[in-house]
Amino acid sequence: MEGRYVSVVIPGRAEYLQLCEVKVYGEESPNQEVSGRNLARSGKARQSSDYRHPSVLMAERAIDGITETDLNKSPCTHTNRDYQPWWQLDLDKRYQVKSVIVVNRRDCCSQRLLGAQIRVGDSADNNNPVCGTITDVSQASITVSCHGLEGRYVSVVIPGREEYLTLCEVEVYGEECP
Numbered sequence: 001m002e003g004r005y006v007s008v009v010i011p012g013r014a015e016y017l018q019l020c021e022v023k024v025y026g027e028e029s030p031n032q033e034v035s036g037r038n039l040a041r042s043g044k045a046r047q048s049s050d051y052r053h054p055s056v057l058m059a060e061r062a063i064d065g066i067t068e069t070d071l072n073k074s075p076c077t078h079t080n081r082d083y084q085p086w087w088q089l090d091l092d093k094r095y096q097v098k099s100v101i102v103v104n105r106r107d108c109c110s111q112r113l114l115g116a117q118i119r120v121g122d123s124a125d126n127n128n129p130v131c132g133t134i135t136d137v138s139q140a141s142i143t144v145s146c147h148g149l150e151g152r153y154v155s156v157v158i159p160g161r162e163e164y165l166t167l168c169e170v171e172v173y174g175e176e177c178p
Contacts, residue, residue: 039091040154040172041065047087051078051164059087062167069106069140069168076105076168085165086126086157094122094177096148100131102156103141103169110137112166116158118144121151128153140168150177 010017045059057078068074079085097120104110113134121128128151132144154172158165 036173036175038065038171039095039097039174040089040170043089043091043154043172045077045087045089045170047077047079047165048082048085049080051080062087062170063089065169067103067141067169069103071105071107071166071168074168076166079165081162081164083162084157084159085163086155087165087167087170088124088126088153088155089170089172090124091152091154091172094150094152095172095174096150096177097131097146097154097172097174098148099146099173100144100154101141101169101171101173102134102144102167103171104137105166105168106140109164109166110140112163113137113142113158115161116156116165118146119153119155119157120146120149121153124153126153126155126157128155146174148174 040063043063045063047059051057056075059077061075062077066074077087100118104113114137116134118131119128120131129149131146131149134142
């Protein structure tokens with residue numbers, strides 16, 4: 001059995017649950033979705049807008065290979081407070097995308113990424129199929145499995161609200177389409 005969380009519950013009724021200790025034994029499961037070359041490094045990035053310093057907080061910062069999560073130590077991408085802000089990567093050819101790793105800002109504001117959608121497809125208009133939605137920002141690195149969704153473009157979009165979009169790094173793993 002594989003998993004990320006272990007839960008102990010008393011189902012069906014309201015009870016006190018007292019545990020003095022819980023031990024979990026096993027070994028790390030290799031993530032088959034994250035292997036091979038990071039395709040993002042050779043792509044071209046753009047975003048809905050550039051916050052204050054276009055030459056510093058530009059879209060390319062998310063594919064520079066630097067995973068620092070403090071915006072003050074190393075520039076990340078940063079948009080203005082746009083309605084439905086987006087960041088997009090052009091891979092230049094079609095790939096079967098297995099996974100996308102998003103490295104979130106941690107010096108502040110990590111909750112801004114909640115609800116962001118990862119989209120993969122052939123449209124440059126950010127309306128491609130949703131690969132996954134970011135529902136947990138408790139960790140700096142967020143892995144979204146795309147299960148071989150095919151496309152040339154990978155986007156991160158915050159739908160339905162005005163927000164800043166900040167990404168410290170985006171990695172894309174997959175294989176070229178046959």
